[in-house]
């Protein structure tokens with residue numbers, strides 16, 4: 001009896017080995033078969049041990065092997081999908097080191113009418129906005145300028161038939177008047193019989209019916225009816241923002257929460273629980289996020305990390321905490337050694353008391369959290385480097401990767417301090433497109449030239465740059481950011497601003513990929529196309545690496561996350 005059992009067991013075993021082998025004739029039993037084999041590409045891996053390759057094998061969402069085709073052929077089996085790229089350039093998925101993801105997604109849903117030059121464009125933009133909205137939810141936007149189409153003021157009747165189920169509010173560019181559609185007027189209780197409020201006008205037709213236009217204090221009648229953003233809207237904002245990121249080749253973002261100061265503390269945590277946890281558990285995450293929380297709440301993050309660990313899933317990583325040293329250049333609140341050229345009494349602001357900042361940083365760091373502090377002015381940057389130095393000496397040596405967010409204006413000796421103290425400058429190249437003229441005005445030409453956006457100086461000082469956009473402050477567009485770091489040509493300029501600070505394409509690419517990954521402790525999983533890492537990569541439209549390295553003019557053709565095509569999505573193509 002026993003012998004039969006044994007014999008049949010052996011037969012079953014041999015049969016199953018034989019069948020497996022038959023199904024995968026190319027496959028040795030010890031070799032994993034690739035799910036996806038990318039071939040005939042120009043791959044920049046970002047991995048110094050093998051910077052360039054033509055093929056890449058992927059299995060279970062991770063990179064199996066990178067190399068030339070002949071070295072990968074043995075990984076091909078029956079189930080392997082092959083992707084021949086005709087020589088196109090492939091780079092690691094971009095990491096945006098500084099975004100406000102949900103705020104960005106919310107703003108996307110608002111109707112941006114600034115570029116609308118005609119009545120038709122105005123109506124067309126509202127029509128487009130309706131498509132992505134559920135019945136009943138508000139459509140809010142602004143920026144219109146009736147002078148662009150000859151002066152005629154818009155009326156509710158322009159948009160009523162395309163917005164029967166959504167109340168609409170669109171403010172004029174100057175913020176002194178706005179247009180409500182008829183549904184919004186009804187919700188706000190604005191009728192034929194209502195009198196104009198003190199300090200405001202309800203614009204009316206010859207029959208005394210409201211046209212939808214409200215001036216000054218009359219606008220409050222509608223504004224009071226627009227609800228706070230709901231959880232559903234914040235969830236939709238995340239999905240919208242994620243799709244947009246993928247369109248631009250971004251596969252991971254470092255999210256700093258809401259970008260409106262004040263309400264941000266609680267909102268960042270509510271976004272974590274209501275939006276991110278929902279998206280993760282309902283399989284709605286599309287990009288990877290590394291979350292930073294307001295530094296005042298550091299102990300809450302420590303508790304969360306103790307219970308959940310740092311890696312919540314393949315989509316959500318808990319990052320660290322963030323605080324503010326100063327304000328912004330635009331509002332003359334960035335902190336400088338010298339006063340503002342256009343405001344000679346003003347040196348800017350210490351946004352957070354330095355003793356409190358030191359205590360919070362020391363406590364967060366002592367609990368193992370990564371710390372990021374916003375500093376724009378030269379003085380603020382030095383003060384934060386001082387804080388970081390004394391915290392490091394108080395708490396002792398460790399790999400802590402302190403970050404300075406923006407590091408925009410630096411005194412000549414400061415880039416070297418970033419290198420020596422191993423501080424990450426988390427910088428936004430795209431800001432220089434808009435900031436150059438304003439920096440020259442506010443700091444004076446000489447000062448602005450010496451200390452603005454010193455990317456090359458920072459790299460030469462052995463600091464590792466992490467690139468980001470600060471979206472929605474600037475667009476989330478790494479290829480634009482890379483090109484800007486290479487060319488430094490501000491809007492409406494012909495020449496580079498501070499050409500000695502231009503970067504090479506490799507330095508700029510690395511700052512948006514592998515260096516950005518190290519800057520948020522994710523380099524074990526992402527940032528380069530190396531065996532074992534997640535298969536996040538971008539296919540560019542160009543098939544000429546040489547042209548790309550000179551011009552950086554190309555666009556994203558496809559974005560893969562975990563080896564799966566995420567952009568363009570299947571229903572788009």
Ligand SMILES: *[C@@H]1O[C@H](CO)[C@@H](O)[C@H](O)[C@H]1NC(C)=O
Pocket residue numbers: 067068070071
């Ligand atoms: C392909 O790659 C392998 C391993 O890196 C190398 O040994 C081989 O010479 C390469 N072949 C060609 C044709 O480049």
Ligand SMILES: *[C@@H]1O[C@H](CO)[C@@H](O)[C@H](O)[C@H]1NC(C)=O
Pocket residue numbers: 347348349350354
């Ligand atoms: C900012 O703080 C530093 C250090 O405490 C102090 O020396 C400086 O005067 C403060 N600047 C302003 C504008 O408050």
Ligand SMILES: *[C@@H]1O[C@H](CO)[C@@H](O)[C@H](O)[C@H]1NC(C)=O
Pocket residue numbers: 355356359
């Ligand atoms: C910072 O911490 C020290 C030591 O715990 C304490 O004495 C001091 O009051 C704290 N300072 C502030 C501003 O919280």
